Amino acid sequence: MWVNEPTTLTSAYTSAGQTYYTSGKIFDGLVEYDFDMKPKPKLATSWDLSADGLTLRFTLRNDVKWHDGKPFTSSDLQYSALEVWRKLHPRGRSTWANLADVETPNATTAIFRFSKPSPYVLNALISPEAQVLPRHLYEGKDVLTNPANIAPVGNGPFRFKEWQRGDYILLERNPDYWNKGKPYLDQIIYRVIPDAASRSVAFEANEIDIGGGIPISLADARRLEKIPTLEIPERGAEAYGNNTFLEVNVRRPHLQDKRVRRALLHSLDRNFILKNIFFNFGQVATGPIPYTIGTFYTADVPKYEYSLDKANSLLDEAGQKRSADGTRFKMTIDVLPFGEYYFRLADYLKQQLTLLGIVAEIRNADFATYYRRIYTDYDFDITCSGASALTDPTIGVQRFFWSKNIIKGVPFSNGTGYSNPEVDAILEAAQTEIDPQKRVALFHQFQQKVVDDLPILPMCDVPYFTVKNRAVKNTEISPFGISDNFAEAYIEG
Amino acid sequence: MTSYFQVILSRIVQAAITVLGIVAINFVVLNLAPGDMAEVMAGQAGGAGEGYIEQIRAQFGLDQPLIVRFGHYLANLLQFDLGYSFSRNLPVSTVLFERLPATLLLMGSAIGLAFLIGGVLGAFAARRANSFADTIISVISVLGYATPLFWLGLMMVLLFTIKLGWLPSSGMRTIGSRATGWAAFFDLVRHAAMPTVTLALFYIAVFTRLMRASVLQVSGLDFVTTARAKGATEGQVYRHHIYGNAILPVVTMLGVQIGSMLGGSVVVETIFGWPGLGRLTFDAIFSRDVNLLLGVLFLSSLLVVAVNLIVDLLYTWLDPRIALAS
Numbered sequence: 001m002w003v004n005e006p007t008t009l010t011s012a013y014t015s016a017g018q019t020y021y022t023s024g025k026i027f028d029g030l031v032e033y034d035f036d037m038k039p040k041p042k043l044a045t046s047w048d049l050s051a052d053g054l055t056l057r058f059t060l061r062n063d064v065k066w067h068d069g070k071p072f073t074s075s076d077l078q079y080s081a082l083e084v085w086r087k088l089h090p091r092g093r094s095t096w097a098n099l100a101d102v103e104t105p106n107a108t109t110a111i112f113r114f115s116k117p118s119p120y121v122l123n124a125l126i127s128p129e130a131q132v133l134p135r136h137l138y139e140g141k142d143v144l145t146n147p148a149n150i151a152p153v154g155n156g157p158f159r160f161k162e163w164q165r166g167d168y169i170l171l172e173r174n175p176d177y178w179n180k181g182k183p184y185l186d187q188i189i190y191r192v193i194p195d196a197a198s199r200s201v202a203f204e205a206n207e208i209d210i211g212g213g214i215p216i217s218l219a220d221a222r223r224l225e226k227i228p229t230l231e232i233p234e235r236g237a238e239a240y241g242n243n244t245f246l247e248v249n250v251r252r253p254h255l256q257d258k259r260v261r262r263a264l265l266h267s268l269d270r271n272f273i274l275k276n277i278f279f280n281f282g283q284v285a286t287g288p289i290p291y292t293i294g295t296f297y298t299a300d301v302p303k304y305e306y307s308l309d310k311a312n313s314l315l316d317e318a319g320q321k322r323s324a325d326g327t328r329f330k331m332t333i334d335v336l337p338f339g340e341y342y343f344r345l346a347d348y349l350k351q352q353l354t355l356l357g358i359v360a361e362i363r364n365a366d367f368a369t370y371y372r373r374i375y376t377d378y379d380f381d382i383t384c385s386g387a388s389a390l391t392d393p394t395i396g397v398q399r400f401f402w403s404k405n406i407i408k409g410v411p412f413s414n415g416t417g418y419s420n421p422e423v424d425a426i427l428e429a430a431q432t433e434i435d436p437q438k439r440v441a442l443f444h445q446f447q448q449k450v451v452d453d454l455p456i457l458p459m460c461d462v463p464y465f466t467v468k469n470r471a472v473k474n475t476e477i478s479p480f481g482i483s484d485n486f487a488e489a490y491i492e493g
Numbered sequence: 494m495t496s497y498f499q500v501i502l503s504r505i506v507q508a509a510i511t512v513l514g515i516v517a518i519n520f521v522v523l524n525l526a527p528g529d530m531a532e533v534m535a536g537q538a539g540g541a542g543e544g545y546i547e548q549i550r551a552q553f554g555l556d557q558p559l560i561v562r563f564g565h566y567l568a569n570l571l572q573f574d575l576g577y578s579f580s581r582n583l584p585v586s587t588v589l590f591e592r593l594p595a596t597l598l599l600m601g602s603a604i605g606l607a608f609l610i611g612g613v614l615g616a617f618a619a620r621r622a623n624s625f626a627d628t629i630i631s632v633i634s635v636l637g638y639a640t641p642l643f644w645l646g647l648m649m650v651l652l653f654t655i656k657l658g659w660l661p662s663s664g665m666r667t668i669g670s671r672a673t674g675w676a677a678f679f680d681l682v683r684h685a686a687m688p689t690v691t692l693a694l695f696y697i698a699v700f701t702r703l704m705r706a707s708v709l710q711v712s713g714l715d716f717v718t719t720a721r722a723k724g725a726t727e728g729q730v731y732r733h734h735i736y737g738n739a740i741l742p743v744v745t746m747l748g749v750q751i752g753s754m755l756g757g758s759v760v761v762e763t764i765f766g767w768p769g770l771g772r773l774t775f776d777a778i779f780s781r782d783v784n785l786l787l788g789v790l791f792l793s794s795l796l797v798v799a800v801n802l803i804v805d806l807l808y809t810w811l812d813p814r815i816a817l818a819s
Contacts, residue, residue, distance in 0.1 A: 005776070007580045014534075090535060090545055144552065150582050165581070165591050166768025168668045189668050193766040194775075197647055201662045205654045368528025368781040371536045377527075409546045411536035 005192045008149045009160065009169070012080060012131040013088035017213050020128040020483040022190055025171055026067075026154035028485055029127030030058065030077075035238065035479055037295060037391055039122060043072070043132070043155070053117025053434045060108045064178045066134045067153045067160070074110040078102040079135040081112065084143055095124050095395055117432040119439070123392035126239075127156070128483050157183035157487040166192055177487070184490040196220070203230060203467055209491070210468035210475060212237070212482030217340060218279040221467060229469055236481025237464035241290040241389030241396060244278075244345065246457040247374070248382050251417045254320060254329050255381060261454040262304060263314035264382070267352045269306040270459060277344045278462050285458035287447040288397050290389050292463050298444040301451040311356055328357040334373055335364055336385040345459065346384040371411040378417065386462075387412055391479075393443050398427050401450055418455030501802075508798040515794045516570065516787065520563050523783050529555055530579065530781040553579055566787070575791065576784035580777070585788035588773070593792070595665055596769035599761070600754055602685060603692040608747060610693075611700025615743075616736060618701065619708035630701060637698030642757055646691040646764040653687060660687055663766030688765040692757055696750060700743055707739040714738075741811060748804035752797045 006018035009026065031039035031047070039047070044058045064072040081102050085092035098118045103111040112121075124130055132155075137148045152160050157179070158171040169190040173183055191208055193199045200220040202208045206229065216224065224230050248255050248264070255261065270284040283291055287301045320328045331353065335346045343364075350360040363380075365373065373379050390396030399405050399412060403419035423446060430442040451458070466482050468475065474488040475481065531549040550556045554565070569576055575585035618630040654662040661667070665684050672680055711717065712735050720734050758771035770789055777785040808815050 007780070008582050093545060144579075145577070145582065164768065165588070166595070166772060167665055167766070170668070191664065191668070191766070192768070193663050194772055195763045195766070198650070198663050198764050198766060201647075201650050201654060205658070205662055207654075207662055366528075366781075367533050367536055367779055368530070369526065370528070371532040372528035376532070409532065411532055 005166065005194070006169075009152045009163070010131060010133065010149050010154075011128040012084045012133045013090075013092075013143060015089065015091055015129070021212060022169060022171070023131065023152065023154075024127050024156070024480070024483040025158040025188060025486050026152050026156045026160055027127050027131050027133075028064075028154075028156040030060075030125045030130065030132070032484065033126060033239065033391070033478055033480065035235070037123060037239070037293070037479060039125060042127075044125075047122075049119065049122065049434075051434070053119055053432070054114045056112040056114070056121065058110045058112070060110065061178060062108050064155050065176055066136075066155050067174060068134075068137075069176075070134065070136055071107070072132070072134075072155050073107040074104040075107070076132050076135045077110045078104050079139060080132045081110075081130075084133060084138075085130055088143055089130075091124075091390075091395060092130065094399075095121060095129075117434055119434050119436075120392045120394040120431065124395055126391075126480055126483075127485070128480070129391075156485050158185075158188055158485075161187070168192060179487060182487040183485075184488065185486065188486065200224060203469075206469065208469075209472045210466060210482065212466045213240075213464045214242075214339065214462075215467050218277075218281055221281070221465070222279050224467060229471075230467060231470050232465050232467055233476045233481075236466055236476030236479070238292040238294075238479035239391050239481075240464045241292045241391075241461070242386060242464050243285055243288075243290045243389060243461045244342070244384075244386035244459040245285070245288070246349070246382050246459065247380075247385055247400075247416045248455055248457065249378060249380050249416055250455050251378060252381055257318045258453055259314045259318040260320060261457065263311040263318070263356065264353075265304040265454060265457045266307050266311035266314065267356050268349065268457075268459075269352075271306070273345065273348060274460050277341050277348065278460050281465065282460050282462040285461045287451045287458050288389070288400065288456060289393055289443065289447055290461035290463075292461060293389060293391070293393070296393050296440055296443040298447055300444065301448050308355055315356060322357045326357050327359055330359045330361070331381040333360050333362045334370060334380045334383045335362060336383065337365065337367055337370060338386075341462075342384045342386065349382075349384065375411050375413060375415045376409045378415065380415075383415075386459075393446070394427075394431050398431075400456060401446075402427050416455040418450075418453070420449065420453060423449050423453075501806075504802055504805075508802065512791065512794050512798060516567075516791055517563070519787055519790045520566060520783075521559075523786060524559055524562075526781075528781060530783065531555060533779070533781045534580075566784075570791075575788040578777075578782055578785040578788070580780040580782040580785065585784050588785060589770070589788050589792055592768060592770045592773050595767060596755075596758060596762075596771060598685065599688055599692060599758060599767060599769055600751070602689045604696065604747065604751070604754065606689060606693040607696030607700055608743070611697045612704050612740065612743060614697070615701040615704025615706075616708050616731075616739070619705045619712070619739075620731065622705075622709060627705075630705075634698040634701040637694045638702075640694065642691055642695065642760045643764055645694060646687065646761060649687045649691060650764075660684075663764075665768055688761050688767050691764070692754070692761045695757065696754070699746065699750065703743050703746055704739065707742050708735055711735050711739045737811065741808065744804055744807055744811065748801045751800045752793075755793050755796070 006022055008014060008019055009023050011019050011023045028043050030042060030044040032042045033039055043064060044060055046059045048057045060074055066072055086096040086099055098114045098116040099112060100115045101113045134153050137153055138146055157174055157177045159174045161170040161172045163169045171188045173186050193202055196217050200216045203224055221232060225232050248261050250256055274280060274284050286299050289297050291297050315328060322328055333346045333349055335342045346362045350362055353360045374383055388396055400414055401418060401423055402414060403424050405414040406417060407413050426442050426446045430439050433439045433442060471492045473490055473492055478484050531546045534549055535546055578585045578588050581588050614630050618627045621627050650662050653660040661684055667680050717730060717734050720730050759775050762769045762771040774789045777789060
């Protein structure tokens, strides 16, 4: 199994993908999700959100032990929620913002009290998003520098064995796993192979069995797919809702006019992009919520077909006339330095902008410089970027559009400077709406509004995918796929 | 003999000052770059809530003025404490010493291979200057000089891993194998073969060219003519008079190239998933883990300074007429 080297092996205070893949095997979640994103029992046997949305009551299994033999109880959950998720988890801080207290009347019951209704928390309970840490190893110590972060003691189907940095991480079967008879695998070895081309080779040479999160370049994926021993399963990454988009800095005078932003989108042939840059993985995006989150997605939004004529006339209309040399204005394109396809997208964007008379300059930087430019200094015109919408738009999408999320210095917040009171109102209503139907309706409305305004131009929804050996079975049994605990996974033959 | 050690001592003092200068420059330059670790951590985490970044900055002391941080760093360094790597959750020294052996092994075997093959090929080519064999060697060395490392590495993987299935494509040992002794050694050799050759090829080319030129130059000198006139056989002339002198510039080059080899090892370690310092450097840059990066740079500057000192000592041993002090 391939993984980029994680920095820590617990997801309780980080949401880095590399950590997800490993740590989900060591720690079980309170629940797991089926493909409709409905929770199913795991460590919690039942849960109940009160009618007013202010009380969430969990009943926990009573036969779960930490890997060091200590019992798992509601006190661990209380500690993790109050001291770790709410304070340290980068998304947890907003997910659990309204969490006032956790009561533990007995070892198997935990009652979460909220100051405001927070129905979306039910979509954030899988292990990587809300990981319960062993209180007895963490309490009274600094969480971020705790040695248990890199040699974790979990309660999941696999126990941490050893970590040779830069080389591999070894997990072994937990013989005392609460789900008797499982897991089937004796051990899981994570190989650290930093180079995508080398990973392709390792798949081809049958040196690795499975890798997730777009483990190889998209072009290589189409090639490897044809090798009889390998496959790219259709399912198993829906929960990440990965999408690509262009963020437009609406503070810039010439980009303030939404006709200009619409012109930009009209100038891009997104079917061409899907085919030639994303090798037909995924679909052309219609809006900020990817089609992979079926419940909240709607295609009923304003459409922007590929038309240079429309783009040109919209620009003229907006007062961005061509000067004598045929150019209109200059723009910079900043590329998220993650995956080659953002660079290909930037190349194409630059090319198309030239046709509109817009002179674009592609800027290439490392992560730190990129984040500083886009989310702190706001020194950019347009980005080629992408992010995960995750399991619930309140958790994964709201951050880019909510005006209260214009927070200097926070990556993947509202960097465009978009502020629309109507959209804010919708998002805030959806945050506390208990009725699932009404929430869905609110998010449909949200998609229509922001696709009309276009602070962010949707490109393609390119789901994360897994590449694996066909002999590996039962690894895509939930929308979290490769991040799941692999208790059921086995190798045929 | 006392003066010999005095000279070495003064060289070490000089080296220490050099390294200190390097540390200061690195510290300032690294902190001048826009963006910091807190932002990268938040970015990796896929966003963050309000206050998260400030909290991280405060925790890692990034909110203090540069000069204060530099003072802390220097004070710690003087106690051989390289600080804490927050991206790795370990002290920097632990991270470095975990990775150092792999890099030393790779660089040592590559440079040894390059020195040996380059020296032999160069000497051979020079003795048969302008022959067919000389031309072949020259062509091969120009190709070796011009071939990009990453391309060569991938082509070797294509041939030896995918087509022939002889060698593993990455890693340093077979994971989970409990082999010891010879079995473990051969396992290591199998894993190290492709990265070593990939890294060595460029230097083989450099050393071949240099050795050839050097041998040709030395063989035209007066003392060689004298040796011949005294009736020494061709073999004796080459063994006793030419090779020893011709090797000096190659040794100099060896010292100079160690620094650039560290750069090359980033590429090779990335392609072959070799758990060494090169790849660590790359990761440290991307995660803006300044402590870790400073540690890597500190260690590599120590390495380069030490190698140069050793090369100088080697010089006086190879040719006692060269005084150490000058």
